[in-house]
Amino acid sequence: MKFFTKERYEKGQVYGYLVYPENDEYYSIVKERYAEKESFYETAHRRDFSIRKSLMLKYLPESIKRGVYDESINPFLKLPPLDLLIEIKEWCKSVKNEYENTVLSISVFI
DSSP: OOOOOHHHHHHHHHHHHOOOOSSTHHHHHHHHHTGGGHHHHHHHHHHHHHHHHHHHHHHSOHHHHHHHHTTTTOTTTOOOOHHHHHHHHHHHHHHHHHHHHHHHHHHHHO
């Protein structure tokens, strides 16, 4: 039987953080809104990224970790390169499937 473990919870935290907009237009709109506070926006999101960094390094595959080290996967600053974005979406899909299988196995048990 599968359970919600600390590991699954932490993976879910990384999964929930790595959500990207459809295109770069989003970032220009956000930067316009925060024009006078742009340094605050970037500083806050870099700090948020650094808080999650240890979990990302713990759970993301090696091929994605390069984006963690150079912060190119920070979803609040810019879109990562396409090849990296594809890998991130595949990893997120596997985490989502793992979560759904856990929910399904628990609901069948109940």
